[in-house]
Amino acid sequence: MRFFLSLCILLFAFPVYSMDVSPYSIGQKLTTKQALELTQKANNRPVQDWKLPNQSPDNEPNASSIKYGIALLSDTTKLIGPKSSDPKMRYSGNSLNCVNCHLAGPSNLPGTVPLGIPYVNVMNDYPSFRARSMRIGSAEDRVNGCMVRSQGQGKPFPSDSKEMIAIIDYFKWLSKGTQLNQAMTGTGLPKVTFPDRKANVQVGQRLFGTFCITCHGAGGKGQPSATYGKDGSYTHPPLAGKDSFNDGAGMSRLKKATRFIYGNMPKGTTAQNPTLTVDQAYDIAAYVESLQRPMKAHREKDFPNPRFRPDDYAVPAYFKGDKAAYDKAKYGPYPSPS
Structure with missing residues (x-):
């Protein structure tokens, strides 16, 4: 009974946000037809207004984990870069911080700038179809994709590592108060009309x-x-x-x-x-x-x-x-x- 109550408290503290990819599951490889249908389904989701948490994470039951996630994304090089004082912590393969691409807003929280590749709705955008692999990928898969590409010749986090849990906890906290399985204005990057010429x-x-x-x-x-x-x-x-x-x-x-x-x-x-x-x-x-x-x-x-x-x-x-x-x-x- 005590375990059940603890589980309920955890679930209510952080609802399981996700995009609806039914009838498929994470890791499943899709056919062309399945991928097109799921992409259309994702594109047709309702779009909610841009929303950030209206309070700090200090009072959350996992505040220390959320703050560690913020630190990892803000000070990636110092904490997990190739010169980290602890060789076991050398996950990143270069000297970029995640916040260099996922920009911080006035709050200094990484991934909170509209159209600056934000994190604010990431837990409603995953799991999703990933064209790079033709499979259903999770938010954790997306983090590790950055680790081995944007972070140079980095290495992926184990899914049960303190680091992966902290980053996902931060994403979940950013998603508090948002609508389940909806897109959001301000995510991604601005759409533009490209010049009809070769770049110079x-x-x-x-x-x-x-x-x-x-x-x-x-x-x-x-x-x-x-x-x-x-x-x-x-x-x-x-x-x-x-x-x-x-x-x-x-x-x-x-x-x-x-x-x-x-x-x-x-x-x-x-x-x-x-x-x-x-x-x-x-x-x-x-x-x-x-x-x-x-x-x-x-x-x-x-x-x-x-x-x-x-x-x-x-x-x-x-x-x-x-x-x-x-x-x-x-x-x-x-x-x-x-």
Whole structure:
């Protein structure tokens, strides 16, 4: 009886948020027809207004876990980076913090900026169909996808690790008060109409020198902190080189990088009041994508069903020596809008 009461208290404290993927289950591989039907089902969900928790996590029964999740996402490099003082804690493979892409709002909570790849509705958006694997993926799968791509040559968290539990606890706390199995305004990145042309790397380099170099440094190598030698941290993140995301990360794709830059850069920009034009963001993104970065092994196994491959994911094996098709995937032009 005591166990039952404890379980009820836990469930009421943190309801099980999830997207309805019935009749499928996490890990299940889908056919093309099943994937299309489930994608349409997800796209047709009701859309709720943007919502953040109206109180701090201090009074939650698992406040310490939520706060640890916040710390992991905010100070990823120092806590679990490749120079962590505890070798067992070296999960991340580079010097990026999760909050570098999942931007923090005025509260300094990671993933709370509208159209800045927020976390606020993540527990209502998973489990979901993942085109990269053609399987149903969980929120935990999505976290680990970032660990081995956006976090360079990182390694996945065990599902029962203190770190994974803390991150998911934070996601659940962000979802408190939201409507089960609904989409939300402000998630993802802004939609844009892409220029009907190939992106210009040379123009992008010049624009980078005007708008980006002060923070991200020459060649996109970032600004190492005073303690870089000890903990590998940066005051402003690198966009290239060994300390940045690898070529299997979402941000390695030109369209996604364009949308992120347009809606969120330079620092302080919002999607509602952008600084750059889409054309400028497009060319800057092309320059960033032209820079050297770590390579993800076995990218040719990503997106096994060609129908679901992003048109800006430039993997040589997909194009079987067709250089023109490869270059178009890397630098456009692309169909619009997106």
